[in-house]
Amino acid sequence: MRSWDVIRMRWRTLRRRPRVEDELERELRFHLEQQAEENRTRGLPPAEARRAALRRLGGVAQIQEDCRDMRRTNFIENLWRDLRYALRMLKKSPGFTVVIVLTLALAIGANSAIFSVIDGVLLRPLPYPEANRIVRIFFHSADYAKFPLNPFDFRDFRARSRSFESMAAFTRGDLQLSGSGRPEQFTGFRVTAGFFHVLGLHPAMGREFNRKDEIPGNELSVILSDRLWRDRFAADPNIIGRKITLDSQPFTVVGVMPPGTEHPGNQYHGVAYGQTVDLWWPFAFRGNPNQRGSHFMEVIGRLKPGVAPGQAQAEMNAIVPDFARGWHVLVIPLYREIVGPSQRLLLVLLGAVALVLLIACANAANLLLARATARRSEIAVRAALGAGRRRLIAQMLAESLLIALLGGALALAMAAGAVRVLVALLPAGFPRADSIHTNAEVFVFTFLITLGAGILFGLAPALQAARADLHDRLRDGGRGATSGGRSLRLRNVLVVGEIGLASVLLIGAGLLLRSFVNLLHADPGFRPEHVLTAQISLPDATYKPPDAMRFYDRLLVSLNSAADIQAAGVGSDVPWTGYDENIGGFTIEGKKPPTGEDFHARYHLASPNYFRALGIPLVGGRFFTTADGAQALMINQAMARSYWPGKDAVGSRITFEDHPKEKDWMTVVGIVGDVKDRPTSAMAEMAMWWPIEQAFFPVQQMSVAVRGAADPALLANDIRRAVAQLDPTLAVADIRPMEDIADANVSTPRFSLFLVALFAGLALTLAAIGIYGVIAYSVGQRTQEFGLRMALGADPADVMALVLRQGVRLALAGVGVGLIAALALGRVLRSLLYGVGAADPVTFACVAAAAIAIAVLACYLPARRATGVDPAHALRAE
Amino acid sequence: MSKPSDLIQGTLDLLILRTLALEPKHGWAIAKRIEQVSEDVLQVTQGALYPALHRLEQQGWIRSSWHKTETRREAKFYELTRAGRKQLEKEMAQWERLSRAVGQVVRMAED
Numbered sequence: 005m006r007s008w009d010v011i012r013m014r015w016r017t018l019r020r021r022p023r024v025e026d027e028l029e030r031e032l033r034f035h036l037e038q039q040a041e042e043n044r045t046r047g048l049p050p051a052e053a054r055r056a057a058l059r060r061l062g063g064v065a066q067i068q069e070d071c072r073d074m075r076r077t078n079f080i081e082n083l084w085r086d087l088r089y090a091l092r093m094l095k096k097s098p099g100f101t102v103v104i105v106l107t108l109a110l111a112i113g114a115n116s117a118i119f120s121v122i123d124g125v126l127l128r129p130l131p132y133p134e135a136n137r138i139v140r141i142f143f144h145s146a147d148y149a150k151f152p153l154n155p156f157d158f159r160d161f162r163a164r165s166r167s168f169e170s171m172a173a174f175t176r177g178d179l180q181l182s183g184s185g186r187p188e189q190f191t192g193f194r195v196t197a198g199f200f201h202v203l204g205l206h207p208a209m210g211r212e213f214n215r216k217d218e219i220p221g222n223e224l225s226v227i228l229s230d231r232l233w234r235d236r237f238a239a240d241p242n243i244i245g246r247k248i249t250l251d252s253q254p255f256t257v258v259g260v261m262p263p264g265t266e267h268p269g270n271q272y273h274g275v276a277y278g279q280t281v282d283l284w285w286p287f288a289f290r291g292n293p294n295q296r297g298s299h300f301m302e303v304i305g306r307l308k309p310g311v312a313p314g315q316a317q318a319e320m321n322a323i324v325p326d327f328a329r330g331w332h333v334l335v336i337p338l339y340r341e342i343v344g345p346s347q348r349l350l351l352v353l354l355g356a357v358a359l360v361l362l363i364a365c366a367n368a369a370n371l372l373l374a375r376a377t378a379r380r381s382e383i384a385v386r387a388a389l390g391a392g393r394r395r396l397i398a399q400m401l402a403e404s405l406l407i408a409l410l411g412g413a414l415a416l417a418m419a420a421g422a423v424r425v426l427v428a429l430l431p432a433g434f435p436r437a438d439s440i441h442t443n444a445e446v447f448v449f450t451f452l453i454t455l456g457a458g459i460l461f462g463l464a465p466a467l468q469a470a471r472a473d474l475h476d477r478l479r480d481g482g483r484g485a486t487s488g489g490r491s492l493r494l495r496n497v498l499v500v501g502e503i504g505l506a507s508v509l510l511i512g513a514g515l516l517l518r519s520f521v522n523l524l525h526a527d528p529g530f531r532p533e534h535v536l537t538a539q540i541s542l543p544d545a546t547y548k549p550p551d552a553m554r555f556y557d558r559l560l561v562s563l564n565s566a567a568d569i570q571a572a573g574v575g576s577d578v579p580w581t582g583y584d585e586n587i588g589g590f591t592i593e594g595k596k597p598p599t600g601e602d603f604h605a606r607y608h609l610a611s612p613n614y615f616r617a618l619g620i621p622l623v624g625g626r627f628f629t630t631a632d633g634a635q636a637l638m639i640n641q642a643m644a645r646s647y648w649p650g651k652d653a654v655g656s657r658i659t660f661e662d663h664p665k666e667k668d669w670m671t672v673v674g675i676v677g678d679v680k681d682r683p684t685s686a687m688a689e690m691a692m693w694w695p696i697e698q699a700f701f702p703v704q705q706m707s708v709a710v711r712g713a714a715d716p717a718l719l720a721n722d723i724r725r726a727v728a729q730l731d732p733t734l735a736v737a738d739i740r741p742m743e744d745i746a747d748a749n750v751s752t753p754r755f756s757l758f759l760v761a762l763f764a765g766l767a768l769t770l771a772a773i774g775i776y777g778v779i780a781y782s783v784g785q786r787t788q789e790f791g792l793r794m795a796l797g798a799d800p801a802d803v804m805a806l807v808l809r810q811g812v813r814l815a816l817a818g819v820g821v822g823l824i825a826a827l828a829l830g831r832v833l834r835s836l837l838y839g840v841g842a843a844d845p846v847t848f849a850c851v852a853a854a855a856i857a858i859a860v861l862a863c864y865l866p867a868r869r870a871t872g873v874d875p876a877h878a879l880r881a882e
Numbered sequence: 883m884s885k886p887s888d889l890i891q892g893t894l895d896l897l898i899l900r901t902l903a904l905e906p907k908h909g910w911a912i913a914k915r916i917e918q919v920s921e922d923v924l925q926v927t928q929g930a931l932y933p934a935l936h937r938l939e940q941q942g943w944i945r946s947s948w949h950k951t952e953t954r955r956e957a958k959f960y961e962l963t964r965a966g967r968k969q970l971e972k973e974m975a976q977w978e979r980l981s982r983a984v985g986q987v988v989r990m991a992e993d
Contacts, residue, residue, distance in 0.1 A: 027948075027958065028932075028936075030956070030958070031908075031909060031932070031957075031958045032928075032932065034908070034909075034910065034955065034956070034957050034958070035909055035910050035928060035932075037955070038910040039910070060928070061928050063929075066929065067928060067929050067932050067933065070929065070932070070933040071932050071933050071936040073933065074933045074934070074936040074937035074940060
């Protein structure tokens, strides 16, 4: 209550400053008159009485100042005065002001923009209630970092684990909606009971799945996303209970999820985090609970309050040997699973912009120092008139704060635009891109770094200006070099720092550039040009395996006979689109696996022309043909190298049966080149391809790849027409040129390269401005010296060399500091590099050369000026 | 520039508050009153008085208003607020304790 009164009082004092000042003056005048009157009554003549009173009162101005101090408003008044003064000073030298404000705005704006991304992606909590309790659960072994679970493994965990409030499993299950218009395939997931409950989400209408829905035969119900409900069902309020046809089967709509239902992201047949899923349908536990070879369920759980992920993991690892030998359980917080992969990249970018801001601060400090030297006489006069050290420092700081605030305001405007550009540039599949905005947090962050920068770059010049010996300065008339020595030393240090930091950024950009070039030049193992891919999914209800095989045979005949198609194939997947951990253990005829291991490789399906369509080269044997039937096998080089080292694998036989009969043996007929999972993967996984005629593996969902002679987009209609001729109810989904897929896979390195290169360029420019400023100033100071040297017969070339040498010395020191710092920081970048070490000598050498070249360039103008000094003129000037 | 030390400033606050406890006064009258009552031992300089008054007002212990004096001149009168009265009691008690303590120490030194 009282403190409120005090605040109100001070506010009034501030607001009605003129009146308060006026009252103070009247009050003191009254006192003076009373004193004078008293003196008169003692018998002094009036004039003498008044003089005596004045003497007694002391310095009126001093009392007034003390009263103001007591009102504690002096600080704010002074600040206000200082700011206005600073504004006048800045207006006087617009060029100087524009350079500092612009460079700061660029640096602060870059920080704000990157912070916006970090705020949206890393800092904002996931849009699930108590999201920190949600975890992902994987199997883990020496060979597989994260492996999905078998449905029955999941069911055992759900029944026995005590660490979880709830647990659910999900697996990709797209469905085709037919009805009015062109059939369309929607992204779907099969989920176990209470999947949304784990996430803390509730349907907007209807219900979510319960244990009854997990019973085989009850799968034909579906929950729709808000988007699907609006787009395809006109937001029908009576949709619950309605039957819709999905994959040629009648599904009952049991629920609609509200907008903002975010898919938690998944690994296998991965769908990115976000509002990316259209429908969910029940997962039913079919088959024999004792056969647990196939793993395809991804698991999510909500921990009980107070249970740490580590505890849950320990508990599950204690149960797991009971039903799944050889596996460990991994419990990973959902947050880390979603943002983990992008965290490193974002932190590297934040580090890069922080360096840019540091350089901009050093640059601003440098320019301010130069000006402080030029303003020495002004400051000396102020000091002589009684300005205290503190007031001088406050005045200089007010100036730097004003500069920073101008820069910050401009930065905020630039950041708003930059964030939009950044979001558009984000690599494919970047998590949480739509929660990136310039919001209040970004505003506060910008304000804080602006203040911090203002103080950081203002402090050194302010202290420098206030240190000064008054005497010296007045005597020098602000021209001599007495206090310039220290200032110049500080400025040299700043320039060395700027060049050092810029070199660090340049090295980072150089390493990323080399990685990117390596990636682009690396042989992908296939030829993406002129190839179009698409997904086809045959409904289980209408296509039994033999029907599906017949469908693909006829589709391929039709496609391969089209005039503009050179080769068309189908396969279980296409390169670089994610993968399925389909590993098979098998026996190689006449070989024994090393003890404790088994022969294994990833298996895929492929039609004969699949490899030709994708441009995957044959390196041994031959491609299989339709005539081979189900007993032929293709393998990749990685598998051939591991299991038949130094020998020809072609002709070898393997089997997947424990007690094989003659028909169970499959023969390797050909070896194809390696294709890695991702362009950045360390090496290709061992893999084999079965012909689609085999009988164990469902062929309902396949990828089509067609190679043409020209623009692959033109082939889309060929695929659509061929499919529609065979079955007009089928959707052709995910039509993408292979080049787009390849491009999306290098979008992360391209994004980081682009930004770091941008920041490095900015840093280099700032450093060049810094070195130019210092050299130009020093040339100005040494004008007489140069004049004298030339009068004594020095060549202009000598003088120029003298100046350049000074610049090169600074650059060398800076580059040295930068290279050492870059060596120390190298490991931060390592995970973003490809095919190049963090201490790559070529990059380091190029950056050193470039930084020194830029320094020489920046020194050239001042050096030219030095050679232009007229000796007579320079000597007369003193 | 130099400000009164804490002891003197605190004592001056007490003297001003005590002087205002009887009736509202203007600055001149406060100074005169203190000089009179202390038989000219305590001389209050204007350089100390007015900053102190302004500070006390900012603290909310006294408030001011303009009134006519007996000589029909406009002067700024100060009076105690309720918070000021409480503060006065507190400072009086503190002063009593302090002066008693100092007195005891001084006497003991004589023994």
